Amino acid sequence: MADFDLVVIGCGPAGEWGAVQAALAGKRVVVVEKEPVLGGTAANTGTLPSKTLRETALHLSGLKARGLYSVETTLRHEATVSDFLYRERRVKSMERERILQNLQRHGVEVVRGTGSLTDTHTVRVLRQDGTERLISGDYILIATGSSPFRPQPYPFGDARVHDSDEILEIGRLPRSLVVVGAGVIGCEYACMFAALGIPVTLVDVKHEVLPFLDDEISALLAQRMKDIGIRLCFGQTVSAVAVPSSADEPIRLTLSSGETVDTDQVLVASGRTANTSGLGLEAHGIKLSKRGHVEVGPDFQTAVPHIYAVGDVIGFPALASTSMDQARIAVEHAFDLTGQRTMAPVLPYGIYTIPEVSMAGETEEALREKGVPYVAGRASFAQNPRGQIIGERHGILKLLFHRESLKLLGVHVIGEQATELVHVGLIALLMGASARLFVETCFNYPTLSEAYKAATFDAMDYLQRVGD
Numbered sequence: 001m002a003d004f005d006l007v008v009i010g011c012g013p014a015g016e017w018g019a020v021q022a023a024l025a026g027k028r029v030v031v032v033e034k035e036p037v038l039g040g041t042a043a044n045t046g047t048l049p050s051k052t053l054r055e056t057a058l059h060l061s062g063l064k065a066r067g068l069y070s071v072e073t074t075l076r077h078e079a080t081v082s083d084f085l086y087r088e089r090r091v092k093s094m095e096r097e098r099i100l101q102n103l104q105r106h107g108v109e110v111v112r113g114t115g116s117l118t119d120t121h122t123v124r125v126l127r128q129d130g131t132e133r134l135i136s137g138d139y140i141l142i143a144t145g146s147s148p149f150r151p152q153p154y155p156f157g158d159a160r161v162h163d164s165d166e167i168l169e170i171g172r173l174p175r176s177l178v179v180v181g182a183g184v185i186g187c188e189y190a191c192m193f194a195a196l197g198i199p200v201t202l203v204d205v206k207h208e209v210l211p212f213l214d215d216e217i218s219a220l221l222a223q224r225m226k227d228i229g230i231r232l233c234f235g236q237t238v239s240a241v242a243v244p245s246s247a248d249e250p251i252r253l254t255l256s257s258g259e260t261v262d263t264d265q266v267l268v269a270s271g272r273t274a275n276t277s278g279l280g281l282e283a284h285g286i287k288l289s290k291r292g293h294v295e296v297g298p299d300f301q302t303a304v305p306h307i308y309a310v311g312d313v314i315g316f317p318a319l320a321s322t323s324m325d326q327a328r329i330a331v332e333h334a335f336d337l338t339g340q341r342t343m344a345p346v347l348p349y350g351i352y353t354i355p356e357v358s359m360a361g362e363t364e365e366a367l368r369e370k371g372v373p374y375v376a377g378r379a380s381f382a383q384n385p386r387g388q389i390i391g392e393r394h395g396i397l398k399l400l401f402h403r404e405s406l407k408l409l410g411v412h413v414i415g416e417q418a419t420e421l422v423h424v425g426l427i428a429l430l431m432g433a434s435a436r437l438f439v440e441t442c443f444n445y446p447t448l449s450e451a452y453k454a455a456t457f458d459a460m461d462y463l464q465r466v467g468d
């Protein structure tokens, strides 16, 4: 008999929730984690730290108060790096403790060390002191996540050149910052530092901010980012980086256009790489895609049927939210349990820029491309009583309905609470609801959620004006 029913490699959100799901079904489960702390990117270097820093930046800058009292976007006081990192460290440590307790409560054993396959049923754990342990399992769940991609020509050893892990270890706040890569990570960090009053330049080879967003929302976000002082250098890459030995002198970046940009510090956020190196996957028949992700089928099975892979290690969408669900589904499939067997057909995206942006379902551009007739309705937070109370002057909720059936097809929000507000629309999308749901629902007053009704009436007014 194998030592365990399930051996999980990696304890980020995917590993944690895969392990707990199996333990809840009465399985004997062990989690192997190479870091001394649990929680992976989500707890330690990515999701929660960056979201906490965002709140800190908003608080220290007084930015939230601007719409209320017309105060300037200047710092309440000169923020230090310890002001900046204080809450981040507290939230991180509380989350690590929560995870440990969750695993202990469910009887999951935690083994510290780096896991790799010695055969398709055995994981070798190499501990930090050099000793080893072999653990066998009927099933193996690979949940080893991803790490920042470190492209040329950046000298990452330098204390002023950071990837998204290292930015959490900065010794002092930058006097100015260039962020390379305007993906979600780059945009979120650019906003945070700009909110602190630090001059930020955002460089990307692409020409748009987050092109997967609805074009109208992407353009609004780009405008708001400029408004808080971010300089967008799009359609460009960095061809050279000159880092002087004295930290008092600026780093000089040469862009592909030939322009040079002097900056105190650099954050490189130009993608992530799946953590597969050293796992011994290919040697044991597990296939990797061209981009280095573990290839899985719809049930998250690899080419070896009793080995599953979930989370960032399998690539898109590579979110904490989706990683947890993937892990639960993989475990349900492995042990033939009766719970959730497929991912929800519509996934939400939440982007913690300043302002927040969130979406679920189709964009206008996707509907046009598919030839689906649609009508858009918008509600501005400036016209919403709760929006006025909280000083939210720029946000909007945009709904896309099928032009004939009025079925809801897409929800897009930019502004305060966007990542929360989207859930009303997400549930409506999952239920296949139509405009009628929002017309007939009585919302709390005054709330931003009421914007769902206003946006629906806006779409219906439009149809009435132009004729159905």
Ligand SMILES: Cc1cc2nc3c(=O)[nH]c(=O)nc-3n(C[C@H](O)[C@H](O)[C@H](O)COP(=O)(O)OP(=O)(O)OC[C@H]3O[C@@H](n4cnc5c(N)ncnc54)[C@H](O)[C@@H]3O)c2cc1C
Pocket (backbone or CB within 6 Å): 009, 010, 011, 012, 013, 014, 015, 032, 033, 034, 035, 038, 039, 040, 041, 042, 043, 045, 046, 047, 048, 050, 051, 113, 114, 115, 116, 143, 144, 145, 146, 164, 185, 275, 279, 310, 311, 312, 313, 318, 319, 320, 321, 322, 323, 350, 352
């Ligand atoms: C800056 C940033 C912000 C983000 N913000 C959000 C957000 O707002 N919302 C969201 O949903 N997602 C966000 N994400 C993405 C999210 O963090 C990841 O999608 C999520 O952490 C993936 O979970 P995972 O369990 O697959 O991997 P990870 O969280 O990366 O965990 C993998 C674990 O495996 C361990 N490991 C690796 N190799 C081995 C090995 N050989 N042996 C043992 N252990 C090993 C690692 O040490 C790690 O603990 C963000 C990411 C970053 C970088």
Ligand SMILES: NC(=O)c1ccc[n+]([C@@H]2O[C@H](COP(=O)([O-])OP(=O)(O)OC[C@H]3O[C@@H](n4cnc5c(N)ncnc54)[C@H](O)[C@@H]3O)[C@@H](O)[C@H]2O)c1
Pocket (backbone or CB within 6 Å): 151, 180, 181, 182, 183, 184, 185, 186, 188, 203, 204, 205, 206, 236, 237, 238, 269, 270, 271, 272, 317, 318, 319, 349, 350, 351, 352
């Ligand atoms: N709120 C969230 O859900 C959230 C937040 C942060 C990160 N994440 C996840 O983390 C992952 C990684 O995010 P990311 O932003 O690092 O990667 P990304 O791949 O999303 O974005 C990288 C960006 O860098 C640009 N780029 C690449 N090479 C470049 C170069 N040489 N010069 C200039 N620009 C270049 C790309 O055009 C792209 O816009 C994503 O899967 C994302 O979903 C999610």
